[in-house]
Amino acid sequence: MKTENPQSFAGKTALITGAGRGIGRAIAQLLGQRGAAVLLQDIDGAAIEQSVAEFGKEGIHARGFVSDVSDVDATLHTIGEALASVDILVNNAGISGQEAEFSGIDVANFDRMMNIHVRGAFFLTQRIVPYMAARHHGRIINMASNRGMVGYHRSSHYCAAKAALLGLTKAWAREFAPHGILVNAVAPGVVFTEMNTWNGMDPLHEEASWNLLKRWAEPVEIAYLVAHLASDEAAFITGQVISPNGGDPIVGI
Numbered sequence: 518m519k520t521e522n523p524q525s526f527a528g529k530t531a532l533i534t535g536a537g538r539g540i541g542r543a544i545a546q547l548l549g550q551r552g553a554a555v556l557l558q559d560i561d562g563a564a565i566e567q568s569v570a571e572f573g574k575e576g577i578h579a580r581g582f583v584s585d586v587s588d589v590d591a592t593l594h595t596i597g598e599a600l601a602s603v604d605i606l607v608n609n610a611g612i613s614g615q616e617a618e619f620s621g622i623d624v625a626n627f628d629r630m631m632n633i634h635v636r637g638a639f640f641l642t643q644r645i646v647p648y649m650a651a652r653h654h655g656r657i658i659n660m661a662s663n664r665g666m667v668g669y670h671r672s673s674h675y676c677a678a679k680a681a682l683l684g685l686t687k688a689w690a691r692e693f694a695p696h697g698i699l700v701n702a703v704a705p706g707v708v709f710t711e712m713n714t715w716n717g718m719d720p721l722h723e724e725a726s727w728n729l730l731k732r733w734a735e736p737v738e739i740a741y742l743v744a745h746l747a748s749d750e751a752a753f754i755t756g757q758v759i760s761p762n763g764g765d766p767i768v769g770i
């Protein structure tokens with residue numbers, strides 16, 4: 518066992534997709550505060566620019582990359598040689614299902630959902646894993662959702678995309694373990710980000726009443742779990758789905 522601070526990421530590089538705002542930004546900030554060099558990827562150039570500038574003032578070593586994660590070639594090209602340095606990959610970029618009724622989900626909506634959550638994560642991971650394997654060390658954390666485990670009565674394409682990430686997590690955990698790479702999924706309940714406030718939904722209303730703590734999570738509460746999974750303290754955890762959901766629902770045995 519190492520004796521130095523296991524929560525320090527000094528000397529490590531983390532790539533977080535969808536890091537311009539919300540949960541991804543909170544993860545990048547926390548890992549950066551704990552010493553990681555952070556690579557922030559997002560489709561929103563202004564958000565990336567602002568986050569990188571703000572993190573710089575905190576003394577965090579941050580770089581930004583602007584691309585659509587579902588555009589595999591563009592994303593790999595944009596991040597370029599920095600891909601080789603990634604020790605911690607957080608596949609976080611995502612869009613909400615915007616409470617879509619089943620009958621209203623068209624082919625374009627469906628493909629976009631799958632392409633961002635599944636194709637984007639798949640091919641970015643595929644490119645980075647050989648570098649991690651060469652160092653015999655890596656951490657991959659897939660941002661799934663409570664809804665990918667228990668379903669939801671609207672947004673079935675979102676639930677399907679998140680369930681696909683759980684399948685990838687388990688398959689990759691098996692496939693990459695011999696190379697020293699641990700793979701886990703974080704499946705949050707409802708979190709206080711723009712993903713949930715886009716339609717004016719009140720954080721104290723509806724979904725908050727479904728969990729035992731009667732509130733939404735703050736993004737940093739999800740980041741704390743990601744930081745744990747990325748740390749040396751989580752060296753025996755792989756292939757798992759951990760759901761910070763305030764007890765909504767309590768699943769499994």
Ligand SMILES: NC(=O)c1ccc[n+]([C@@H]2O[C@H](COP(=O)([O-])OP(=O)(O)OC[C@H]3O[C@@H](n4cnc5c(N)ncnc54)[C@H](O)[C@@H]3O)[C@@H](O)[C@H]2O)c1
Nearest residue numbers: 535537538539540559560585586610611662707708710712
């Ligand atoms: N907020 C929640 O309640 C909640 C719950 C469970 C899971 N999640 C998941 O957590 C992740 C982050 O969600 P959030 O709540 O922070 O949402 P958010 O909308 O606040 O942030 C998502 C970020 O992803 C970026 N993004 C969207 N499409 C992209 C693309 N094609 N390429 C690159 N970046 C893209 C956005 O620009 C944004 O910065 C998502 O995968 C989401 O599905 C969120």
